Amino acid sequence: MGDMDRGSKPAVLVTGGAGYIGAHTAKALHEQGFFPVVYDDLSSGFREAVRWGEFVHGDIRDARALGETIEAHAIKAVIHFAGLIEVGRSVVRPDLFWDINVGGTMSLLSAIRERGVDRLVFSSSAAVYGQGGRGPLETIPEAAPKAPASPYGDTKLACEWMIAAECRAYGLSAVALRYFNAAGADPSGQIGEAHEPETHLIPLAIAAAIGRGPALTVFGTDYDTPDGTCLRDYIHVNDLAAAHVAALNVELPAGRFEAANVGVGQGRSVLQVVEAVARAVGRPVPHAIGARRAGDPASLVADPGYVRELLGWSAQCSDLDRIVADALRWEAQPAYSTGGRAAGPTARTQPQ
Ligand code: UFG
Numbered sequence: 001m002g003d004m005d006r007g008s009k010p011a012v013l014v015t016g017g018a019g020y021i022g023a024h025t026a027k028a029l030h031e032q033g034f035f036p037v038v039y040d041d042l043s044s045g046f047r048e049a050v051r052w053g054e055f056v057h058g059d060i061r062d063a064r065a066l067g068e069t070i071e072a073h074a075i076k077a078v079i080h081f082a083g084l085i086e087v088g089r090s091v092v093r094p095d096l097f098w099d100i101n102v103g104g105t106m107s108l109l110s111a112i113r114e115r116g117v118d119r120l121v122f123s124s125s126a127a128v129y130g131q132g133g134r135g136p137l138e139t140i141p142e143a144a145p146k147a148p149a150s151p152y153g154d155t156k157l158a159c160e161w162m163i164a165a166e167c168r169a170y171g172l173s174a175v176a177l178r179y180f181n182a183a184g185a186d187p188s189g190q191i192g193e194a195h196e197p198e199t200h201l202i203p204l205a206i207a208a209a210i211g212r213g214p215a216l217t218v219f220g221t222d223y224d225t226p227d228g229t230c231l232r233d234y235i236h237v238n239d240l241a242a243a244h245v246a247a248l249n250v251e252l253p254a255g256r257f258e259a260a261n262v263g264v265g266q267g268r269s270v271l272q273v274v275e276a277v278a279r280a281v282g283r284p285v286p287h288a289i290g291a292r293r294a295g296d297p298a299s300l301v302a303d304p305g306y307v308r309e310l311l312g313w314s315a316q317c318s319d320l321d322r323i324v325a326d327a328l329r330w331e332a333q334p335a336y337s338t339g340g341r342a343a344g345p346t347a348r349t350q351p352q
Pocket of ligand 1: 085127181201219231232
């Protein structure tokens with residue numbers, strides 16, 4: 001698909017659009033009458049995940065290439081996903097996270113400032129909160145204390161500050177969406193979750209249950225939660241994608257920065273997820289109890305009140321059984337071949 005298919009559709013730059021949440025958002029944009037232009041270095045995304053709009057291969061720190069892309073495609077708004085996401089790796093390589101997440105956002109801001117783009121949607125995270133002084137059953141409003149438990153969370157918070165200041169100084173309007181636990185896959189089977197290595201609970205539990213992976217390790221049963229395992233707010237990736245489209249469309253005055261939690265508002269424990277996977281597969285999930293994983297807060301559950309007020313958005317397909325059923329369909333038959341990942345310049349030159 002090229003610019004010829006674009007017609008009069010407004011073009012939206014989707015940095016990191018070959019990744020998990022980015023690809024689902026590109027599909028939602030296409031369905032809602034936008035023309036997505038995916039900008040990705042394929043260091044962790046998949047070329048085969050770019051099925052809607054246009055693809056541009058580039059590094060998020062390259063302000064010049066970003067500026068040229070914005071100009072060439074007459075970009076009206078930007079959704080910024082590109083960045084590193086593995087919490088554990090951020091503890092051992094914080095330098096990479098500051099370079100790519102914070103340096104990349106700085107380059108993007110300079111490119112959009114020079115070209116006069118006036119709307120940005122930023123991929124933030126519940127990791128900006130950490131555990132703070134919160135009780136395990138308390139939901140998190142946006143005003144909750146920010147106490148990131150990892151350099152990953154630090155970089156997401158630093159990016160929010162940078163974007164907020166950019167809005168005040170230059171009249172940009174921006175929405176930071178603080179995701180809780182993205183999960184599931186598009187029911188079409190065209191796109192889904194694919195990380196290397198995979199560290200997320202639902203794909204690992206499914207792999208164990210269908211015999212494609214080792215037994216799952218449950219990281220800690222001694223948390224101060226009802227069953228002793230961590231509570232998370234799992235949200236279907238297509239609900240998350242819809243929140244991005246709503247954040248593009250919402251009317252905001254010039255200079256306004258907003259941050260909103262994107263979650264369901266319901267905590268599910270690791271053992272509840274294991275049971276849901278067993279129900280979906282029709283077989284128990286082989287698992288063992290292990291030690292706590294460093295950096296895991298006991299609970300992260302959104303208060304979704306503000307996002308509903310701001311964007312008129314609420315989760316529509318995030319029932320846990322539905323999330324697991326969609327993830328299972330994808331895990332049983334992923335559409336990407338390993339060859340779909342073309343290592344970009346970033347992947348080749350960065351120390352691991
Ligand atoms: N878990 C296990 N065993 C595993 C994997 C995970 O018990 O093999 C547990 C974790 O300890 C945690 C829960 O399952 O309690 C969910 O873990 P995930 O790794 O699936 O997700 P996280 O909550 O750690 O991380 C997600 C995103 C991060 C983001 C974070 C906070 O992947 O990018 O939420 O927003 F930073």
